[in-house]
Amino acid sequence: MTTMTLNAGGTAPAQDQADQAAESKTVKNREANPSAEVNETVGSPFCDDAKLRMRNVNVFYGEAQAIHDVSLDIGRNQVVAMIGPSGCGKSTFLRCLNRMNDTIEGCRVEGDLTLDGDPIYGPKVDVVPLRARVGMVFQKPNPFPKSIYENVAYGPKIHGIASRRAELDEIVENSLRRAGLWNEVKDRLDKPGTGLSGGQQQRLCIARAIAVSPEVILMDEPCSALDPIATARIEELIDELRENYTIAIVTHSMQQAARVSQRTAYFHLGKLVEVNDTETVFTNPEHALTEAYITGRFG
Numbered sequence: 530m531t532t533m534t535l536n537a538g539g540t541a542p543a544q545d546q547a548d549q550a551a552e553s554k555t556v557k558n559r560e561a562n563p564s565a566e567v568n569e570t571v572g573s574p575f576c577d578d579a580k581l582r583m584r585n586v587n588v589f590y591g592e593a594q595a596i597h598d599v600s601l602d603i604g605r606n607q608v609v610a611m612i613g614p615s616g617c618g619k620s621t622f623l624r625c626l627n628r629m630n631d632t633i634e635g636c637r638v639e640g641d642l643t644l645d646g647d648p649i650y651g652p653k654v655d656v657v658p659l660r661a662r663v664g665m666v667f668q669k670p671n672p673f674p675k676s677i678y679e680n681v682a683y684g685p686k687i688h689g690i691a692s693r694r695a696e697l698d699e700i701v702e703n704s705l706r707r708a709g710l711w712n713e714v715k716d717r718l719d720k721p722g723t724g725l726s727g728g729q730q731q732r733l734c735i736a737r738a739i740a741v742s743p744e745v746i747l748m749d750e751p752c753s754a755l756d757p758i759a760t761a762r763i764e765e766l767i768d769e770l771r772e773n774y775t776i777a778i779v780t781h782s783m784q785q786a787a788r789v790s791q792r793t794a795y796f797h798l799g800k801l802v803e804v805n806d807t808e809t810v811f812t813n814p815e816h817a818l819t820e821a822y823i824t825g826r827f828g
């Protein structure tokens with residue numbers, strides 16, 4: 530026969546624990562109401578050695594506001610992952626950092642954004658050199674319909690970084706090496722970039738971004754069109770690139786965010802809910818909404 534010890538309140542400890550768990554779950558669920566107000570970002574959105582500083586950023590598509598008063602620093606030689614449910618504004622925010630939103634009709638960006646102290650927005654800013662300093666890699670690999678060599682040499686040529694063949698050869702080789710692609714393509718540089726596998730094409734796009742000596746690389750779901758092996762290769766590459774570049778990556782994969790980033794920013798309904806070091810976000814998130822997302826309660 531089993532016996533049960535009752536506590537002072539006359540209930541069994543196991544029952545107490547179950548009640549407490551249910552109570553805490555109710556509280557968390559209430560706090561994690563997806564439509565709840567987010568008044569300020571929790572965690573550590575700012576850093577001492579910021580490469581990019583964004584303050585009070587608001588983004589509108591026509592009348593609709595997609596980003597609400599977001600402030601965030603991205604530190605030098607750091608990988609910051611931006612995560613959150615579909616439509617929460619991750620890509621919109623990422624595109625503010627090299628003014629890719631300028632290409633979307635009706636999109637308006639407000640706020641104070643700087644790269645090493647230089648304004649990103651403003652009448653005197655030329656977006657061509659800005660986009661050389663802040664390169665971008667997109668979701669779907671998009672090589673130019675040119676040879677592998679020309680894909681990488683094109684940027685340095687148009688930005689006036691190099692014009693002589695020997696200089697271009699060196700940039701092409703170095704960029705392809707840094708992107709981890711040189712050994713696979715060195716014997717077919719004159720073949721079309723579009724003839725490579727998806728993972729190779731994405732590394733070619735990374736080489737193309739690197740070729741103009743950027744300081745920051747933005748990656749918008751760079752692995753979503755790739756298989757697990759190609760994804761692993763890009764993730765290794767991101768880790769290697771961190772030595773020389775500052776990287777911001779939007780990803781739907783929490784595993785990927787956990788693997789590649791040092792800091793993680795969690796967005797929800799256009800607001801920046803939490804920024805913390807990646808381990809904290811995934812093991813001990815401060816905000817109930819972050820916890821709800823990473824534990825799969827919504828997303």
Ligand SMILES: Nc1ncnc2c1ncn2[C@@H]1O[C@H](COP(=O)(O)OP(=O)(O)OP(=O)(O)O)[C@@H](O)[C@H]1O
Binds near residue numbers: 615622
């Ligand atoms: N070109 C556009 N015109 C109008 N609204 C847009 C445009 N692009 C995005 N939006 C809206 O802005 C909001 C944020 O979208 P965004 O694509 O930045 O979110 P996201 O978090 O990157 O989404 P996903 O994870 O699905 O890619 C959404 O409500 C979206 O519908």
